[in-house]
Amino acid sequence: MAEMSQNFIHDFIDEELAPGGRCAGMRVHTRFPPEPNGYLHIGHAKAIYVDFGTAEKYGGLCNLRMDDTNPTKEDVTYVEAIQEDIKWLGFDWEDRFYFASDYFEEMYGYAEELIGKGLAYVCQLTPEEMKANRGDVGKPAQSPYRDRPIEESLDLFRRMRAGEFPDGAMTLRGKIDLASGNFNMRDPVIYRISHMHHHRSGDKWCIYPMYDYAHPLEDAIENITHSLCSLEFEDHRPLYEWVRDNVSVKGNPRQIEFARLNMTYTVMSKRKLRQLVEEGHVSGWDDPRMPTLCGLRRRGYTPASVRNFAERIGVAKAASTVEYGFLEHCLREDLNLSAARVMAVLRPVKLTITNYPEGRSETFMVENNPNRPEDGEREVTFSRNLYIEAEDFMEEPAKKYFRLFPGNEVRLKGAYVVKCTGCVKDEAGNVIEVLAEYDPDSRGGNPADGRKIKGTIHWVDESTCLEAELRLYDNLFTDPAPDAGDKNFIDALNPDSLKVLTGCKVEKSLGEAKIGEAFQFMRMGYFSLDPKDAGPGKLVFNRSVTLKDSFKKEGD
RNA sequence: UGGGGUGUAGCCAAGUGGUAAGGCACGGGACUUUGACUCCCGCAUCCGUUGGUUCGAGUCCAACCAUCCCAGCCA
Numbered sequence: 209m210a211e212m213s214q215n216f217i218h219d220f221i222d223e224e225l226a227p228g229g230r231c232a233g234m235r236v237h238t239r240f241p242p243e244p245n246g247y248l249h250i251g252h253a254k255a256i257y258v259d260f261g262t263a264e265k266y267g268g269l270c271n272l273r274m275d276d277t278n279p280t281k282e283d284v285t286y287v288e289a290i291q292e293d294i295k296w297l298g299f300d301w302e303d304r305f306y307f308a309s310d311y312f313e314e315m316y317g318y319a320e321e322l323i324g325k326g327l328a329y330v331c332q333l334t335p336e337e338m339k340a341n342r343g344d345v346g347k348p349a350q351s352p353y354r355d356r357p358i359e360e361s362l363d364l365f366r367r368m369r370a371g372e373f374p375d376g377a378m379t380l381r382g383k384i385d386l387a388s389g390n391f392n393m394r395d396p397v398i399y400r401i402s403h404m405h406h407h408r409s410g411d412k413w414c415i416y417p418m419y420d421y422a423h424p425l426e427d428a429i430e431n432i433t434h435s436l437c438s439l440e441f442e443d444h445r446p447l448y449e450w451v452r453d454n455v456s457v458k459g460n461p462r463q464i465e466f467a468r469l470n471m472t473y474t475v476m477s478k479r480k481l482r483q484l485v486e487e488g489h490v491s492g493w494d495d496p497r498m499p500t501l502c503g504l505r506r507r508g509y510t511p512a513s514v515r516n517f518a519e520r521i522g523v524a525k526a527a528s529t530v531e532y533g534f535l536e537h538c539l540r541e542d543l544n545l546s547a548a549r550v551m552a553v554l555r556p557v558k559l560t561i562t563n564y565p566e567g568r569s570e571t572f573m574v575e576n577n578p579n580r581p582e583d584g585e586r587e588v589t590f591s592r593n594l595y596i597e598a599e600d601f602m603e604e605p606a607k608k609y610f611r612l613f614p615g616n617e618v619r620l621k622g623a624y625v626v627k628c629t630g631c632v633k634d635e636a637g638n639v640i641e642v643l644a645e646y647d648p649d650s651r652g653g654n655p656a657d658g659r660k661i662k663g664t665i666h667w668v669d670e671s672t673c674l675e676a677e678l679r680l681y682d683n684l685f686t687d688p689a690p691d692a693g694d695k696n697f698i699d700a701l702n703p704d705s706l707k708v709l710t711g712c713k714v715e716k717s718l719g720e721a722k723i724g725e726a727f728q729f730m731r732m733g734y735f736s737l738d739p740k741d742a743g744p745g746k747l748v749f750n751r752s753v754t755l756k757d758s759f760k761k762e763g764d
Numbered sequence: 765u766g767g768g769g770u771g772u773a774g775c776c777a778a779g780u781g782g783u784a785a786g787g788c789a790c791g792g793g794a795c796u797u798u799g800a801c802u803c804c805c806g807c808a809u810c811c812g813u814u815g816g817u818u819c820g821a822g823u824c825c826a827a828c829c830a831u832c833c834c835a836g837c838c839a
Binding site for chain 1: 765766767768769770771774775776777778780786787788789796797798799800801802831832833834835836837838839
């Protein structure tokens, strides 16, 4: 994997690694700490790249840690999916796979330590009262329990743990600064009561540490040197450091924040993605239109393309929204190098070569990838009856159209040059068959007299081709910023984001296609089998991305 | 109008006082048995604004403007 390019985080780490710096002589150690309450998406891919990539750049380590401090939304199915997605991306946490819940006992001990130092107290304000007593810009927060004696807080905290009190009855709060301009410091709750089954610790606990308290401890316990997270935690950093510095945990991690990824024509929040799934706007978390890693994978995205995308968008602190087209560019760039070229007709119309004998056929060898001769050739069958793309014929050609129209010559890729002589229509006036004559002296597509043929189109042989279902995708939303401001993103859903084409005609070689194998359907885009719906004798392809097209207006 | 951030091209993004990298997009051209790919060329006299310091400012200072995040017993 190519080394990550320099960014502001690395500048900072360089300083800390220098003689006299906080991390002089130490090994860089980062972590990726998802909460197992949903599926990973392309935004996480950036974070994963930053966390693992930074460690790798410095010859350090990166842990995978499930930040499971709130059992209400968490589930094991997510922890498995998360691991699968990270592995798919190509990153390796080796044997360093941890759970925040494994540190509950240790964290509890540090909480008693804080109480003992007079730095935490049990507060019995109800959630509503706490909210009402939070104060405002000019008015400090309040809690009548703030000066509760240490012994009393300790006793109450132990009884909280023992399960003597119902949810919400009391909390443990850090005793910091009720008047701070940073509301995170106004005696934040660090433990709450929640009588809930935890996916890992079961019913052992009924009190759970809050993120702001737990995270710095998790990092310190794992000896993390750099805790990289997104910008919204920037004003939590003073609290992160307060916890780290007021408890006897050994580690000394430092939090650094960077901008999270936003993209056009999609949404990135777990809540919204969940809504798309639950309301049935998509077929599931792995719907090929979803920005989830499982969705992208099913769509045909390669790990390399996603990693390369993450590398090229950079890491900075300015809020940014990357164009979705850039992700697509990264996919094309990768697939162009590796995907085998094949011919497939999405919207078939018959092409009859009227001067080619009936019953005769011949085979041609066609290169699999013109950019890579070493990929070899394959056989395609040619005969009198073929299928071509309906859009490759126009009875009355548009301006600059150089495909099939009466009187015009076109090359059938790898076979012969043919000249259009007309077409057959049904009663409604639809073209149902295109007629042409071939030039016998153009075998392989090279006219004997050397005349130039401007257009080359793809085709398949009627009697040997296979039928397939092709699924074409477009942006999930018609609005580049579907959830900006107070917009309801559901209103911006693209009704045409999925087009299912049946009865498509694909060349015979595609019968050997394997799950995970990418193809370029010449002139039509990159496709791969749908891993869920394709099966023996059932060809179902997803279009991963279109080809760039300087002629057509639409990328259908 | 509290606290914390951020403003360099349509979108990302380098730049760390010495005269605006790179990528995507876009436009033009060459090549082409994919209107793809590839290859050339073009694309910020200017860095949110206004002042100031300096021989010299995107880089330093000041003020202002814009914009994002924060008042969960979520993460």
